[in-house]
Amino acid sequence: MxxxxxxxxxxxxxxxxxxxxxxxxRYSVKYKNGKVALKVTDDQECLQFLLDPKYDFEKLENINAWFLSNMSRLPTEQSSV
Structure with missing residues (x-):
């Protein structure tokens, strides 16, 4: 990839x-080899980016805040009981 x-x-x-x-x-964050790996996929396309936590921590905070803000606005699926 x-x-x-x-x-x-x-x-x-x-x-x-x-x-x-x-x-x-879907969005995932993994720490490997001293770097933070960001991965975003919709099962058809996969986007990845490597961050250096020493210098790019603000970028990680910003993308996490963006995802949390936007994902919390999604309508929930109602299950019929």
Missing amino acids: VYLEEWPVFLSSVQNMFLNKPNKT
């Missing part, structure tokens, strides 16, 4: 993916 190298490109692509398919988009 390929990692995007420019943060603005990654962020705008992630936002477009989520806004187009909010119920299919």
